Amino acid sequence: MPVGSSCTVTETSSANPAGGTWQSPVITPASFTVDAPGTAISVTVTNTLQPDEPVTPVEPDQPLQPGLPGTGGTVPWWAIALGGVLVVGGASALIVAARRRRHGE
Known part of the structure; x- marks a missing residue:
């Protein structure tokens, strides 16, 4: 020179890499x-x-609950109680019928 x-x-400027x-x-x-x-x-x-700022994962507001998912198979408490009453009533009826046969009533 x-x-x-x-x-x-x-x-000159270059394109930014990923x-x-x-x-x-x-x-x-x-x-x-x-x-x-x-x-x-x-x-x-x-x-x-x-370098670009790393993306930080977002934490959920409520952590996931461990356990099995609901499948719709839950039985209401009143149905269990009704079944118990029917079993006791049926057993009582059988006992009464057996006593009547023994005593000839």
């Missing part, structure tokens, strides 16, 4: 002037990839 030339270093975002590049020095013939000039370009 001829002595006295001014140069500005730029970089899982991150490119930050603005840092160029040091961003511009310079050639002061003497054959002078080496070093330019550093730093590209930083910022």
Whole structure:
């Protein structure tokens, strides 16, 4: 490059990869002037990839209850009580009938 030339270093932006975002590049020095013939000039370009924030799973308001799911097979308490009364009544009727046969009534 001829002595006295001014140069500005730029970089075109790239598409962001999955899982991150490119930050603005840092160029040091961003511009310079050639002061003497054959002078080496070093330019550093730093590209930083910022990873995306991880997605935190949402906790449920109420934790799941352990156990078996309801299947509609529950029996109401009154049906169990009615069954017990019918069994006791039937057994009583059989006992009374057996006594009548023995005593000839």
